[in-house]
Amino acid sequence: MGPGGPLFTAEFSIFGHEFVGMSVAGGPTFTDAISLSLSIDGQAEVDRIWDALIADGGEPGRCGWCKDRFGVSWQVTPIQMGQYLGSPDSAVREYAQQALMRMTKIVITDFVK
Numbered sequence: 510m511g512p513g514g515p516l517f518t519a520e521f522s523i524f525g526h527e528f529v530g531m532s533v534a535g536g537p538t539f540t541d542a543i544s545l546s547l548s549i550d551g552q553a554e555v556d557r558i559w560d561a562l563i564a565d566g567g568e569p570g571r572c573g574w575c576k577d578r579f580g581v582s583w584q585v586t587p588i589q590m591g592q593y594l595g596s597p598d599s600a601v602r603e604y605a606q607q608a609l610m611r612m613t614k615i616v617i618t619d620f621v622k
Contacts, residue, residue, distance in 0.1 A: 544574060544582035552617050555587050559614045569613040586615055593620040 519530045524547065549555045562585065563569055566578035573586045593605035605620045612619065 539580040539582070541582050544584050546584040546586065548588050549585060550588055552587065555585055555615060555617075559585050571613060572609055573612065573615040575614070587617050589617050590615060590620065 517532055519532075521528050521530065523545075547558060549558055559569075559575060562577045562583050563575050564578070567576055569575050570582070572584075574582060574584050576582050590605075590609075593601060594609070596602050596605070604622055608619050609615070
């Protein structure tokens with residue numbers, strides 16, 4: 510539409526990642542069928558991002574997923590998690606997988622026995 514009309518598309522950036530959103534009248538609402546995934550470096554950054562996403566009506570989920578106040582699903586995962594889930598030691602991998610299943614927000618130190 511022209512100037513002053515309803516917004517149909519919007520381009521925006523989140524932490525340096527470019528997105529395009531579309532407004533479709535009568536379109537579907539947000540569901541868990543899609544989530545945005547953020548690879549975060551370190552626990553302090555995981556905590557900061559997680560807390561910001563669940564603030565003002567958002568809600569924590571399981572295994573690093575949460576919803577923001579608009580109902581958008583996010584997965585907030587530290588890049589350090591990969592060293593445990595991808596370990597060549599099967600005992601470390603299994604422990605990390607079990608630990609992950611018990612988490613809401615991911616806590617890196619909980620992957621270590």
